[in-house]
Amino acid sequence: MKFIRLLRISSIQSYKILFYIYKMIKISILGAGNVGSHLFNKFFETKNIQVIQWYNRSIKSIEHHKNKVNIIDKIENLIEVDIYLLCLSDDSLASIIPQIQTLKGIVAHTAGSVPMNILNGIKNHGVFYPLQTFSKNSPISFTNIPICIEGNNKHSIKILTSLAQNISKNIKHIDSKQRQGLHIAAVFVNNFTNHLYQIGGEICEELNVSFDLLIPLIQETAKKIETTSPDKAQTGPAIRNDQNTIQNHMDLLSIPTFKDLYLTLTHSIQKNNEHSKL
């Protein structure tokens, strides 16, 4: 009786193990910058994903992970897995591609601005582009991050989509042209917006008031677009064409590049509004 019970448990377990082996996606990550590090941490803790190898040109920066994953600094040491995720700068990407032409798994890059066809020599390839900003020390929740998938064939698309579904519920299939455009949009809403925060911070510093005063306003501005489209949410002296305030602000701003930006942005808001009235 005891023996049969043991057998039963064991067969259920084997079934489970087989099931997981079947569903498990084996990946290797190339690169240990912000994107590579965040993806490693996320995939490492994800049940159906097994990170087999992590490549980085400098092995030092990933050495502390050697108990979790096989760390390597030579491309020729890569073994066969389902997906190789290239989390590299555009320059490193260009120099590594000739060395990975014969890999049997799917090779996918993670760059917004690079077209998929840069990987054309590789049999199965694609793009796995998480549309988010990653900083090394800020933990991030992947659940809502849009993951933009592209693949050179049905197999690549299917496996890359399955990988994405394990970490996010927001998967989009977009082509290289759309992704490049999205990357420009991301530069506007992320890089350029952050620069405006920086200018806000410098103005505060000059006034001897804390930058913290601006944080609720910054966050409300970002929150509002969930319910109000940006063109409806636009307020301020530019859209009201309030010349007194604009002139007053120009007189008060002392740094020439800030003056330039103020005028260019004011002009763009007014131009855009004219355009939307047509």
Added chain:
Amino acid sequence: MKFIRLLRISSIQSYKILFYIYKMIKISILGAGNVGSHLFNKFFETKNIQVIQWYNRSIKSIEHHKNKVNIIDKIENLIEVDIYLLCLSDDSLASIIPQIQTLKGIVAHTAGSVPMNILNGIKNHGVFYPLQTFSKNSPISFTNIPICIEGNNKHSIKILTSLAQNISKNIKHIDSKQRQGLHIAAVFVNNFTNHLYQIGGEICEELNVSFDLLIPLIQETAKKIETTSPDKAQTGPAIRNDQNTIQNHMDLLSIPTFKDLYLTLTHSIQKNNEHSKL
């Protein structure tokens, strides 16, 4: 016995009533734009504040509140209260001030860009500036909104501070020069940032992808500054001086004002970074 108990309850209640009358701040609001409407709703539900009158040039837009507050459209019908809050456009402010010179309460305006001394003719006056963006249909939590207070004497400062403390835990005493500077900073981080969101939205529209794709990125950008200063959070082709990507983006952008903005912002990021390296 019963009588004594009743008396006791009643004396406690009278004490409470007296206590509230003592602490209660009576206010009237002038103006029913976004700021006026949000402040009315907030003060109306706040225990220690009594909104006595609400003035608007057009009575129609506040008529549906007539069961809650005495609504008026004539300045001469204003009765005496502790604080008159002027929630008016800069133009209306200028035209109403001559008519309210003899008011006995504290008269405070709520405008970021207007110096306090515009109210100089009024005995007790000041500024009550909530540093936030208000839209008519977006409910807002006041708890963390910085309220910037200025007053022409100790009494004005004390009563305006007390009013602010009833709705927010983030009160700052700042002078007119600081407030005007903060208003410029607010234009950068709110009005101009929203315009960058709008550009992001237009790029998405052109690509036939949903603007929703950008929302997690927008919100992470705004969240990050809680823990990382904007100059440390700056990423992207401009700060990396990645000329290939910049040129690629310039080639892809078709609208001249967006090209202009891209270059001006890129230039400003690079200039600022140079400056911070010195």
